[in-house]
Amino acid sequence: MTDRALISSLSTLEDGPVLVQGWVDTVRDQKKVQFVVLRDESGAVQLVNPRAEGRESISDTISALAQGSFISVRGQKKADERVKLGGLEVKVDEIVVETAALPETPIAEDTSIDKRLDWRFLDLRIPRNALIFRIQTTFAHAFRTYWVENGYVELFTPKLMASASESKAELFKVDYFETSAYLAQSPQFFKQMAMSSGLGKIFEIGPVFRADPSFTSRHATEFTGIDAEVSWIESHEDVMQMQEQLMVAGLHAVKDAHGEEIKALFDVDIVVPSLPFPRIPLLEAREIVEARGHKLERNDLDLDPEGERQIAAHVQETFGHEFVFLTDYPASIRPFYHMRHEGDESLTKSYDLIWNGVEISTGAQREHRVDVLEEQAKQKGMEVDELGFYLDFFRYGAPPHGGFGMGFARILMLMLHQTTLREVTYLFRGPNRLQP
């Protein structure tokens, strides 16, 4: 590697020679002196070049610099509290243009989101956009560290499947040699298989695919799923406890590593939530919402988006908490593999996790008794024959188990108070977006 100094480290160095490398943010080309703001992944610094005899070559290079060009600069770092940008500058001794940018940059910060995504590689040079992915890194590592320290096994489940894992409606079909395959809509079946395999506790962070033609801010055709599954639970309460501990670990790590920068660039205070998160049975939540004057108008028993916002407001007012687990969803709006309550077949041992009024996750205890599972599949009108390979997982013994699935981009969206997944996904995929 070069002996490059990250720009963020300059303030810790003695005054003297340094090499900085990055891209040109702005150039101020004045009569007596030139200024360049150079940016790298860690920050920005002012380069200065006094126009003087013997420095014409440097001056000419700077005059010709296009915004975005990547350059290497050797120079003298000097602390100077008059410099607004970090209280220091680098006087240029040598400048090398590694790659010159085309002179016209096709986007600016106020360009529409759709055009910015066309030029996503330039859009990500904006510090607040790049920060999102450093946050993603920190959050994911905190989750995985929790799992590894608690004896979970990391799996990479296949994304190519012979049949549907959830609903047939949103399946992508793949030409697979002489036959067809489908892209996994979730690792659900393969997570549960690991429980029958006796692996105990497992996790995965990986892509899932939904052939959903909707264009809402909350939907994507491909997104990163965060999944965990754990054996020998007593109820969905155990899954909630794992998940709330994970959320605390993730938000704690993000606040520690990026809290100030998030405040500066997003004007958001990261709140590490207290434990336990509030829990409210869904049917009770419906009553609370209606008592607040919101008439629920869905045909099923689920909350509508306004209902989610209302219950979040109630939770914030009552418990001062951003999160709430809505529990015990009716079986009518849950998949066949959710376990029902012993005393009340109409309710499942399941929950949704709501953050600031938006659902980010679904968890449940799964039904592990194959006769009950088969009966529940039939009740839902499913073709039990097609589920054969899945039902087999439970014919040779299986422990009680449960888990959750969560969309990574939704977390980032809510964490940073963004309104669309497009902003917080590296390369968004939707019905009419496959590039870049």
Next chain:
Amino acid sequence: MTDRALISSLSTLEDGPVLVQGWVDTVRDQKKVQFVVLRDESGAVQLVNPRAEGRESISDTISALAQGSFISVRGQKKADERVKLGGLEVKVDEIVVETAALPETPIAEDTSIDKRLDWRFLDLRIPRNALIFRIQTTFAHAFRTYWVENGYVELFTPKLMASASESKAELFKVDYFETSAYLAQSPQFFKQMAMSSGLGKIFEIGPVFRADPSFTSRHATEFTGIDAEVSWIESHEDVMQMQEQLMVAGLHAVKDAHGEEIKALFDVDIVVPSLPFPRIPLLEAREIVEARGHKLERNDLDLDPEGERQIAAHVQETFGHEFVFLTDYPASIRPFYHMRHEGDESLTKSYDLIWNGVEISTGAQREHRVDVLEEQAKQKGMEVDELGFYLDFFRYGAPPHGGFGMGFARILMLMLHQTTLREVTYLFRGPNRLQP
């Protein structure tokens, strides 16, 4: 959660009441006493039930136990050095069958690999198979910890693409609403995009797809790729240094966490390699191999599998090392985006990493100068128009950069001296395998 004790923890507990939960490995149903070997994700323990008055219900339950049934057992743990299995046993007070297994287990340890994969969920109950995925967990976490501690950003690049990323020959095509998409053959283009975005250093561990119809032990249609890309390198030497440090970190962690178990179950000694790994230019390696008496017969300049074994033998004899970087591959057998040597256009700044005679990774410095890149694409007969979105990444400035890609299952295969990827993949995918 239940107050379950992991079987591996029993030896650290005082004698007395415990709850153990797992699946039935074997039952010895004798006249005066019954023995059950119970297994969980951490180990195995002997349960004992003396047939005596008042214990008939327990005896009957044990007599009816099928192998594989998942059970919960409360009993008295007692250290007893006469017990071969761990020097302790649990006398049963209460036994609950959570799920009974069908009486006939369809596979055994000596069943053919293909049939074992049909019943993979049972196959993974074999301790040595389960161990593979605990090793996978440890290895991946060591890699990611290295990256996170060294300022890398974790990306989840899209697997749905509008066009090919590498070769058109091995592309899976997906029905995508009114059009078609393709499954990513590698994150190559998206890794490089991150360099143009100024993210500095990035990594990803995720699925890649190859519509390769071959049935060899080293090929799969879907596998987990380990990828990294880093800016401001001086040559491929910098990429090799990163990769060898990662391999040492990964193997060190695996040896620490699982070394004894790997020795016991695979009869393999994990060797943490010394740094630096030997480096041999490919053309020199060819001469060494031919001098050892192996006639290289491929049409191109690459080594054949026997050549890889021969150079590995040479490296083992000369340097006592399991690894070797073969460097400076001819441009004729490298993709268009590999950078050429300044002094010799016929050679690339690239390498393969060979472990015990098998290639596990390819790395390179990439060409970041768009005019050179375009020219190299044309030389390879590629349609430059179709590469438009990729070439754009370099038109607005890009730093010098490079990286590597590596197949996770190949690493596990070589680490554990296995002969096929099928053994070390959670759920293998090949031309005629999409289930379970």
